[in-house]
Amino acid sequence: xxxxxxxxxxxxxxxxxxxxxxxxxxxxxxxxxxxxxxxxxxxxxxxxxxxxxxxxxxxxxxxxxxxxxxxxxxxxxxxxxxxxxxxxxxxxxxxxxxxxxxxxxxxxxxxxxxxxxxxxxxxxxxxxxxxxxxxxxxxxxxxxxxxxxxxxxxxxxxxxxxxxxxxxxxxxxxxxxxxxxxxxxxxxxxxxxxxxxxx
Numbered sequence: 001x002x003x004x005x006x007x008x009x010x011x012x013x014x015x016x017x018x019x020x021x022x023x024x025x026x027x028x029x030x031x032x033x034x035x036x037x038x039x040x041x042x043x044x045x046x047x048x049x050x051x052x053x054x055x056x057x058x059x060x061x062x063x064x065x066x067x068x069x070x071x072x073x074x075x076x077x078x079x080x081x082x083x084x085x086x087x088x089x090x091x092x093x094x095x096x097x098x099x100x101x102x103x104x105x106x107x108x109x110x111x112x113x114x115x116x117x118x119x120x121x122x123x124x125x126x127x128x129x130x131x132x133x134x135x136x137x138x139x140x141x142x143x144x145x146x147x148x149x150x151x152x153x154x155x156x157x158x159x160x161x162x163x164x165x166x167x168x169x170x171x172x173x174x175x176x177x178x179x180x181x182x183x184x185x186x187x188x189x190x191x192x193x194x195x196x197x198x199x
Contacts, residue, residue, distance in 0.1 A: 011033065061073050062109060062124050072104065079103040082103025082139050083128075083139075087108050089107055091143060095143060103141075106128045108124045111150050120156055125153075138167060142168065146187075154170055
């Protein structure tokens with residue numbers, strides 16, 4: 001039997017559904033909400049509802065936005081020949097924060113994973129191919145994660161674009177800045193050697 005009244009148990013259960021939140025953390029968050037004053041709790045609840053009502057996918061790149069076309073896609077100062085393909089909107093933000101990339105994006109919303117039953121039709125690959133037929137893109141940078149799923153997705157897109165005028169490149173993978181070689185795994189070291197460049 002639960003030691004909490006039903007309304008608190010429900011709140012704990014809802015917090016526990018969030019990724020990375022265990023039962024103990026869910027309890028801490030629930031009690032934090034209980035200890036908020038009424039106006040703070042209402043503002044918190046309204047912020048969640050507001051996001052659910054307003055946030056949608058950009059019709060062009062599938063980034064999250066509150067408009068039909070996101071701010072990045074409407075920015076005409078960007079390089080129209082370059083598209084960076086990422087798995088999630090969080091990946092897009094990470095690349096955007098480097099301030100090194102000045103092209104456009106395409107968000108796949110996942111990666112091919114036969115083990116999880118996710119095939120090419122379950123993510124936004126078809127939409128990417130349709131988009132490329134109408135854009136003036138000359139290079140695609142595939143920035144999927146360096147995982148089995150990310151590599152499979154990169155290879156699949158690369159095969160689809162073989163024989164076209166579009167150059168397909170992949171983000172370099174290797175030793176992180178400040179990292180020690182002795183702690184790097186074999187796959188990371190192999191990628192670093194593969195992606196070596198002239199000094």
